[in-house]
Amino acid sequence: MNEEEKPRIGIFICHCGVNIGAVVNVPEVVEYAKTLPNVVHAEGNLYTCSSEGLSKIKEAIKKYQLTRVVVASCTPRTHEPLFRSACEEAGLNKYLFHMANIREHCSWVHPKEPEKATEKAKEMVKMAAAKAALLEPQEEPEIDVEPTALVLGGGISGMTAAVSLANQKFKVHLVEKENELGGKLRELYKLYPNDCYTSDVLEEFKQAVRSNPNITVHTSSTLKQSEGFIGNFKVTIDHKGKEEPFDVGTIIVATGADVLKPNGTYCYGQSKNVVTQLELENIFKEKTIGKPKNVIMIQCVGAREEKEGGRNYCSRICCAVAVKNALQIKELSPETEVFILYRDMQTYGREFEEQYEKARQNCVQFLRYDAENPPEVIQCSDGKFMVKVHDILLNATLELDADLVVLSTPLIQREEAKELSKLLKVPLGADGFFFEAHVKLRPVDFATEGIFICGTAHSPKTIAESIAQAYAAASRAGIPMALKRVRTEAITAFVNEELCTGCGTCVKLCPYNAIQKDEYGIARVNDVLCKGCGVCAASCPEKAINMRHFSDKQVLAEATAALGGA
């Protein structure tokens, strides 16, 4: 920045309706802001993010020749892009914009101390103005996007995503670890609601994959290595020990889920007549169900409980699966009595509820037990079972004979997911499933650009829900590939070559492998890989690394302002 060219700062303070305005005295903060160094304009807005508020920013930039803009409002996480665009539209580089979060960091946490909150808001505005004065324009370099996608997992989700992307005219590598496509569905017998054979449904999907010239299928293959970034991933597939490298622009994770095996509970593992719902599907397939007198299904085995080995979440599909399979048994063997022992029937939505009603009409017995008082399965000497359950609807303890006990266990993350999570640098949540960028509004994006998630690797869900999500992932992955170019992060690290001694500390610490030493032994940052985390800058013993947009000077100015300095 030219020394003579003093920054001209404009400050906009948002009421956010009553979110800020009911606690912080916004007009007082506005008046205070006007007294700060370099500030040439300050105003309050009811909603700075409204189209009216944004127009006001743009007008003020022109009217007061602002060279820096500060908005004191809510979180930059949701609103920074919006305010930055407004600045850009008025001809100001968007990195000359800075935000103070006086809602989450102030009014929301101090609702009962309005006076102190007002003082704090003033200080936050002062800090923001101090940093803003030192901001510099930054550029976001554009990079090319390889219009090829890698889809990991050849189940129903992966196949759907692959076909959609291929129809969008992108090349797709579909990678499946087993020797054939189909995933978990290969183990299922029939599907609700059309009572169709799973094998028929799968054949239709496999045919769509096989007949599409844009898709290359890699069975018996796994992802070995992945490096690079959106638009330019270099991946290596391991196919029976043979390594094949590919360049892809986007990656979709559709690796599916496993089913919990409840070893040691309810006599599971002790008899072939205690099975999971998935194993029951196999009994249907092999047509060995016979004519059992009583079949008892137990819901929430290892789900919705805090017990060791179990999961505390609800696996979403098990109630509907139990209802479907109960009706299947009734169809194959009408004389068989089927009991479903449940805590809450999770037959949400439209079709599941209809199916639940149909099961009741078909004399499937529903017995409701309480989590604190779960059923007991006792193996009798004749190989049969006695199931003891306290039905809270009858308020009575029942003892039921059972020829077959079916346990509804939750879908769980696959063991391999941990490795994949590390390989792709994408997170897993507390429940073990892959964790998306935002649970509400970005259900299939990862925070890492260019990588997407769908199907049961994300959370338990039905086939239709997996397919919808797979299409969603195909839409999201299709965006950068259709544009063929993306803009990358501007906030990156850079090395002062004069100061760098080539010690290599940063190279070792960088979590994104973005730093390498060049032929002269000087550290070099790859701008596209760098996410601007600042680990290198913080650890460089020579202070040779600085961060764009978070320079020591800028950060210190903010800190000095906070501590009462100018």
Add this chain to the structure above:
Amino acid sequence: MSNSVLVVGGGIAGIQASLDLANRGTKVYLVEKTPSIGGRMAQLDKTFPTLDCSICILAPKMIECYRHPNIDLLTYSEVEEVKGEAGRFTVKLLKKPRYVDSTKCTGCGTCMEKCPVKVPSEFDMGLGNRKAIYMPFKQAVPLIATIDTEHCLYFTKGVCRVCEKVCPSKAVNFEQKPEEITAEVSSLILATGFDVFNPSAMREYGYGRFKNVVQSMEFERIISASGPTGGHLVRPSDGKEPKSLVFVQCVGSRSQHGEFPFCSSVCCVYATKESILTKEHAPETDVSIMYIDMRAVGKGFQEFVDRAKEEHGIKYIKAHPGGIAEDPVTRSLQIYYEDIPTGNMKKLDADMVVLCPALIPKEDNRRIAETTGLELDDYGFFKSRNSLTAPVDTNVPGIYVCGYCQGPKDIPESVAQASGAAARAAETIMCTTKGVKS
């Protein structure tokens, strides 16, 4: 062959589908019946299970739609007629007159201040008022005033025209005419959302007769900072803070006799959310949820319910509520219910009751189905081509469906389906323009 897509409905599903397509370079017509996009999500206070402020995460997307060079935002407009086939649909739209020139209105709100006519606000579920010239809510997109001709004194009695006089931009235009617009598009995406079942039909619950029996969308507005009470949780009869609050699930839904047999899928968890918010407003409030089955089936939802029980002390009662009575003096309520575990009839007192009604398909779906040739199910949801394998496709190739109008679902599922519908629309463009069959 067209490269454009027309999206019907400006709620979160329609917004997401539009943005996905526009961001890949596709031209989008986003058609919304009411004066602003935002839909139901704009009315919610917070969203489960993260308790994100709903409008705060939605508003940036609404504005992105408004500013997007590839999106033609057609608010206060309706689909009149659809002809053609995948790759080449011709859609006739009716843009209703706002009687305000959208190129001149700055959204300053002076007209709304001066307008003498108060009308119950649709956005605030009738609990607060708007004017006869109005913007439905503060973050409305576009921020342009609209005159409601049913209530405007000029349109009803031929007098007033105050708005015209006070408008600093001279934007009011009483001569504005309806405008017919024709759009040539490759495909359509329907995202018409839901309506709330009016629980006054179930007389036993007293809704409409007892002031302190409200329904959940009203409750969202009552606890919302931008709502009619400024975010103060008070009961309608006397403006006092309720000491006890009871949520009643499955009002009109999961009913085998009349009403709606399906489950709305979101009520158990939003009631949990509203309970937690109640406790955050007033920790001493006694909050109970009467339910049949606790359906917390989404990602992180069961954990959310567990937290509501353990950390906030929300009481979950397995119950079949049979009726609600009101004390005529205090206006407080008694809920008579069958306690499911014991089978006994019991009574619970509450200062306020929140009914969680069935969320039902829009009546307007029938009209849209007629002109497009789409099939509806028994309840009026748009039918998927195959509810198992083709959830976002319909019986008409090139017309896709997403969000609640296809069947009960929550926000993340609606967003995923919307992106999914966008992918199908993108496929249609690629496959029809390049002469390849999908």
